[in-house]
Amino acid sequence: MQCTMLKAKLHRAVVTHAEVDYEGSCAIDGNLLDLSGILEYEQIQIYNVTNGERFTTYAIRAEAGSRIISVNGAAAHKAQPGDKVIICAYANYAAAELINFKPRLIYCNPDNTVSHSANAIPVQVA
Numbered sequence: 479m480q481c482t483m484l485k486a487k488l489h490r491a492v493v494t495h496a497e498v499d500y501e502g503s504c505a506i507d508g509n510l511l512d513l514s515g516i517l518e519y520e521q522i523q524i525y526n527v528t529n530g531e532r533f534t535t536y537a538i539r540a541e542a543g544s545r546i547i548s549v550n551g552a553a554a555h556k557a558q559p560g561d562k563v564i565i566c567a568y569a570n571y572a573a574a575e576l577i578n579f580k581p582r583l584i585y586c587n588p589d590n591t592v593s594h595s596a597n598a599i600p601v602q603v604a
Contacts, residue, residue: 485569486514486582490527491590493561495548502551504535506565507590508542515582516567523568524549528561537567545590 488510495505504522516522518539525532535553540546547565549557557563571579580597587593 479573480570481573481576482568482570483576483579484566484581486516486567487584488514488516488563488565489583489585490562491547491565491586492588493547493549493557493559493563494590495546495550496554496558497548497550498552498554500548500550500554502535502553503538504550504553504565505538505540505546505548507544507546508539510584510586510590510592511537511539512542513582513592513595514567514584516565520567523566524553524557525564525566526557526561527563528558529556531556537565547590 504524516537518537520537521534522537523534533553533556540548583596585593
């Protein structure tokens, strides 16, 4: 049995650029890619907390330490600088791999530095 699971998440990153004329994708600070385990050219889902848009693209590496989150190409119509986004990557895992499975969750400050990381989402309470 295979199961698609959340592999990694950059929570509440802030869009720094929206470049319609750049080749499509989302450029992400190389440090954030490395911390999250998201690979260059990996498919990602972007959930725009600011405007509710949800779209699929792929990750490309921006300069490490640049704090860049640049939504490019047609997707640039779905996000603007200053928007808060959640960037997720998913992967397929065999049942045996799920025994000790934990996603990489990276929480961002408003300047795209890392606030903290975790491997579980807190339980939602009433």
